[in-house]
Amino acid sequence: MNLENEVKKLFFEAFPTLQESEFDWNKKQKDYEHWDSFAQLNLITLAESKFNINLTIDESISITSAKELLACIKSHL
């Protein structure tokens, strides 16, 4: 599985109620119904444990789309 697919899968794990049609790489945090600050924290925690990486607080709070999450993970691998 390539990294893109893995990050997308991770995204759906972090948002279990999210439908396929609601996902878009460029869609922003504010446009997702359940992406609040706690969900952000869960998304980062899941990414860190899945890819065995550590994001800084600044990196964590700067992620506002799936695309940015992918880029951030890439930069740590």
Place this chain on the structure above:
Amino acid sequence: MKIITAFLENSVNKNPNKIALVTTEQRHTYKELFELVKGFSSYISKFPKNSVVSLLFENSTEFVISYLGTLYASCIAHILPTNISDENLVKQIDLSEPRTIVTTKQFIKKIQKLTDTNIEKFDFTDVPINYNKSSTRKPEPNSISYLLYTSGTTTFPKGVPVSHQNCVFTTKNITDVLDYKEIDINILPLPLYHSFGLGCLHASLYTGATLFLHKNATNISEICDSIKNNSGSTLALVPATLAKILQESKEEILDSLSTLRLIITNTASLQSELVKKYRKILKNGHFATYYGLTEASRSTFMIFDKEGKEKSIGLPAPGVELKLIDAKNNIGNSGEIWIKGDNVIKKYWKNTEADKNIVNGWLKTGDLGFRDSEGYLYLTGRLDNIINVSGEKVMPEEIENVVKILTGIEEAVAVAMGHKIYGNVVKLFVKKSTNSQITKSEIISHCIKNLERHKVPTMIEFINEFPRTEYGKIKRFMLQ
């Protein structure tokens, strides 16, 4: 009966030649036991009334003799757990200030390490007992009978002095509610240094029954043989052992349990499945639990005869009042459990800070719970365990219960972890079961699906063993 020693005296008068106590090595009638107790009291009575006598014994006839002998001499039995660390031993002895420490050969080296030269230290077999004499003193009902230290899961253990009155009240409730009778054959593999085991000893003496005392509960087949060979009628076990029995699920073990009239367990909220299975195993018997603290022993009882109440810890014991105080200090159907009754201690042992938890006879337990429409009580967690995540209150027990559903998890403990933005977040410590391959991301993913967002752990750490108290409880404060 107003004092604990009267349990023994009363049974001696009624049935002197009945077997009172059986261990692997010895068996004694009530009359024989009483003579030994009186003999031991002859040595202890050289100390002034209400002196502290520290006892360090595993389950044995010698423990029972020393304990009752100490009470018979109107002294206070300070009961030490056998697995106490050297550090805690020093602290407990410093705080309790005993006149003497009595133990067995097994532990004599441990107590000889104590440097206080004013304390007499004895191996039980060397105690200068005069069997022709006995104490002529009688304890007052409101005097302290025994001193136990709480398990200390959140702080250093607190000394809990239990009066004769407290204990008589509790013992009467145990025997009335659980219907202990003279004809009972009680099988007890629980340590007597814990309030649960000690309460079972009291109930057996109070009713004049026969007690088979085992050293520990690790050898399940030995316990089952004891039930079978001695026609045991009651058995006391902690939930962890009950769960282990079900896991092993050996037919001959389950068969031997099926003849009991009562299995009693303690304190923790039980898994519904476990309750249902034991209800089924006990063909004509009852499965029961109780809720209490050393400070307020046996405050509720739950006999699991009703469907749908498996998670409950029951109804208040006779003569015990309970109230639930919410965060705004109002009485309601959920909140911190407060207890009042003759089972509640008057104050802690030399601990004015802890005494603040007893207000006008009400003990603030620090346990959180709720009551259903029929008045049954349920435990939800501990007040001092609550994690404040950005203003949201999180009960660690809720997270732990969700995680423990996963295969491959043996134990999980959630604690607060400081966070730059949220103040606190949840950190989870996990002990995996043998050969478990579970990953951190699988646990987090499971939590996201099953918990509210602010309750999902931000960090997971796998550990081999949890730090535990002498009573086997996890020391949460050491994980913070």
